[in-house]
Amino acid sequence: MKKNYFLILITLFFYLGCKEKPSIIEEDPALKNLGDNVYLHQADMAVEFRVAQGELEFWNSDNGDVTKLTSTVCKKFKDDFDFIIVVLNNAEVPKSSNYAGLFTSIKNDIKGIGGGIYDFSANYGTGKSLKGIVTLPAIDFIKNGPLLHELAHYNAAYILPMYNIGKDGKQINHYDHWGYSDAGGQMGGFKPEFVTSKLDGEANKYQAGYKNKEDGFGVTSNGRNKIPYSKIELYLLGLIPKTEVPTIKVYSGLSLPVGETRKGVFYATEVKTYTIDDIIAINGERLPSVENSQKLFRILTVVVSNRPVSQKEWETVNADIEWFTKQADDGNNDLYNYWEATGGRATIKMDGLKGSLK
């Protein structure tokens, strides 16, 4: 019997082996055509969505036809994905683009993070799993763009009124980034240890920074994938308990000193301090809590292109996905993948798309 099995196996192998070769030569080896201009790349980490030139230009200048993309691409797959990342096939950010990254909210059922409970999935033709869409305007932006920042827009920063300074020098309300506060992290702001008060001996004058006291800070971000999430961001992501969150100081009554050349220097007439219990009193407890929160997120990456994506472009996208989802330190202190940014507390899975095909 053993011999017979062996023979059958050899025959089968030979048969399949011979049979396979011509079909590989005849078909495009890299892409599986899913129909409707959607192609799955053989690396099984992303799909290509081919669009007309005008449609790509719409994506390049605004957020594009998101509904067309979601309703076309999502019907090829089971409802397995938490986020879609749209990568526009541009070598660099086009001049027409006014963004380095965008987040489109679709659904939220997490309590206690501000921003409310909502579900727009019917408008996008998506299932119950999809929470939002990140749009990145250049082919290498999974690694070199603000992906950690855009993903965090799902959870932050909606818990407190924040403030910024408008172009006219007057204070404006700013709700979805950390602005002039010491919540410093992916969503902007500075670090409490890098704040100098009474600068130049003036009562309301401050200098603040994210990495040190001299280099200032960003009101909306602090450098793409170059920094990890802050404590309050990790709490809002459901990855640390409230006991690990420090107090947050929010500065208001803002203005800029005239002729100031040093970075991060501003006037503030009021500083409000919020403990995590104050934040919970305003927004409620984060539910699900850190014990029950989601720790594994699945992402469907869609490369939007007006022509077939080249092998070199696929290599960039696939290598960037491998880097972003690697569950280990990448050895580069200047860049943070998701595992590093969350301190190994959560995982992103972007491969294995074939297993989710309908």
Ligand SMILES: [Zn+2]
């Ligand atoms: Zn933002």
